[in-house]
Amino acid sequence: MDRYRETVALINLNHLYQNYQNVQKLVGNKTIIPVVKANAYGHGAIEVVRYLHERKVDQYAVSLLEEALELRAEFPDIKIMCMGVIEGEGLKIASKNDIVVTISNFDQIQSIPKMKSRLTVHLKVDTGMNRLGFKDLNDIIRAIELLDDNPRIHLEGIFTHFSTADNDKSYYDMQLQKFQDILSRISYPFEQIHISNSSSQIKYETNYDFTTHTRLGISLYGLTLDENMDFLKNTFTLKTKISQFKNLVPGEKVGYGATYSATDHERIGILPIGYADGFIRKNEGGDVEINGKRYLIIGRICMDQMFIKVDDTITKNDDVILMGGIVSIDEVAERLDTINYEIICSITNRVPREYIK
Numbered sequence: 001m002d003r004y005r006e007t008v009a010l011i012n013l014n015h016l017y018q019n020y021q022n023v024q025k026l027v028g029n030k031t032i033i034p035v036v037k038a039n040a041y042g043h044g045a046i047e048v049v050r051y052l053h054e055r056k057v058d059q060y061a062v063s064l065l066e067e068a069l070e071l072r073a074e075f076p077d078i079k080i081m082c083m084g085v086i087e088g089e090g091l092k093i094a095s096k097n098d099i100v101v102t103i104s105n106f107d108q109i110q111s112i113p114k115m116k117s118r119l120t121v122h123l124k125v126d127t128g129m130n131r132l133g134f135k136d137l138n139d140i141i142r143a144i145e146l147l148d149d150n151p152r153i154h155l156e157g158i159f160t161h162f163s164t165a166d167n168d169k170s171y172y173d174m175q176l177q178k179f180q181d182i183l184s185r186i187s188y189p190f191e192q193i194h195i196s197n198s199s200s201q202i203k204y205e206t207n208y209d210f211t212t213h214t215r216l217g218i219s220l221y222g223l224t225l226d227e228n229m230d231f232l233k234n235t236f237t238l239k240t241k242i243s244q245f246k247n248l249v250p251g252e253k254v255g256y257g258a259t260y261s262a263t264d265h266e267r268i269g270i271l272p273i274g275y276a277d278g279f280i281r282k283n284e285g286g287d288v289e290i291n292g293k294r295y296l297i298i299g300r301i302c303m304d305q306m307f308i309k310v311d312d313t314i315t316k317n318d319d320v321i322l323m324g325g326i327v328s329i330d331e332v333a334e335r336l337d338t339i340n341y342e343i344i345c346s347i348t349n350r351v352p353r354e355y356i357k
């Protein structure tokens with residue numbers, strides 16, 4: 001679509017691939033499954049997959065069947081795994097479209113419809129997250145029997161998910177131990193076994209011989225839950241340009257609620273971005289970057305506009321970087337009292353993504 005507004009999210013695919021290559025060095029001969037759920041964490045799943053696929057990456061994970069189908073329509077020959085729960089008719093659609101499905105509970109197994117084509121599944125084991133997956137060894141054994149008995153089902157993989165790899169090593173160790181115990185008690189010849197996400201992979205280098213794959217999301221997007229690792233490069237930069245300047249005299253007020261009051265002769269810039277773009281009101285008081293310097297966000301952030309305090313050096317041609325430069329995504333996450341994942345996922349589709357390749 002043509003763009004008539006300066007606001008854009010620049011996605012650096014070249015950096016994304018470098019992150020992939022750098023993380024690959026940590027994981028040795030394990031195959032990385034890039035996690036591209038939620039539109040590749042706001043980066044644009046189709047573009048991310050296209051770029052990686054051209055570089056010989058051919059297995060991906062998403063959450064929803066809808067996300068899987070969107071990728072399948074574009075890429076007939078990649079492997080796509082769905083990590084969320086799919087039941088009944090959804091399983092038939094998955095089978096028809098060659099989507100690998102996660103089996104997390106008996107309801108799903110009971111809902112498997114009569115199918116003409118084969119359905120490939122991975123079994124999800126809950127080792128302590130208490131979200132999706134089978135918890136008890138007997139249930140796991142029973143689930144494997146049921147799946148193995150169905151000639152239409154190809155039980156290809158087994159996996160678990162860590163809940164605390166970012167902050168609690170002992171809980172992580174417990175989950176790992178539990179998963180290994182379970183594996184040692186079942187003899188099924190799984191072709192794919194995967195346990196790690198970014199933080200467990202990077203922090204604990206879970207390069208275990210019993211695993212074959214590793215599911216990585218946030219690290220490919222240049223972020224972690226720990227202090228930013230310098231081998232990861234920023235992939236997401238939100239920028240715009242000033243659409244109008246205003247000069248204020250002392251005492252003049254700015255924006256809804258007239259919450260900001262000029263104390264001096266001040267120059268402010270209006271930016272064409274607001275909370276409808278996912279740049280939420282709580283960002284008031286934070287910084288943006290222009291020409292390598294920080295400038296303050298003042299007044300209430302509106303639906304489509306916001307205000308910054310500038311100086312006489314700034315022109316309409318200057319890029320205003322809201323995040324992904326000096327003001328990092330981690331800084332914005334801290335400002336908003338949340339994690340970097342939420343920041344990149346919340347920039348809405350109204351902001352066009354443009355790709356650096």
Ligand SMILES: *Cc1c(COP(=O)(O)O)cnc(C)c1O
Pocket residue numbers: 035037083161196197198199215216217218219
């Ligand atoms: C999102 C997700 C991942 C990827 O996690 P990151 O922390 O982004 O690397 C891996 N596994 C599952 C089950 C997930 O839901």
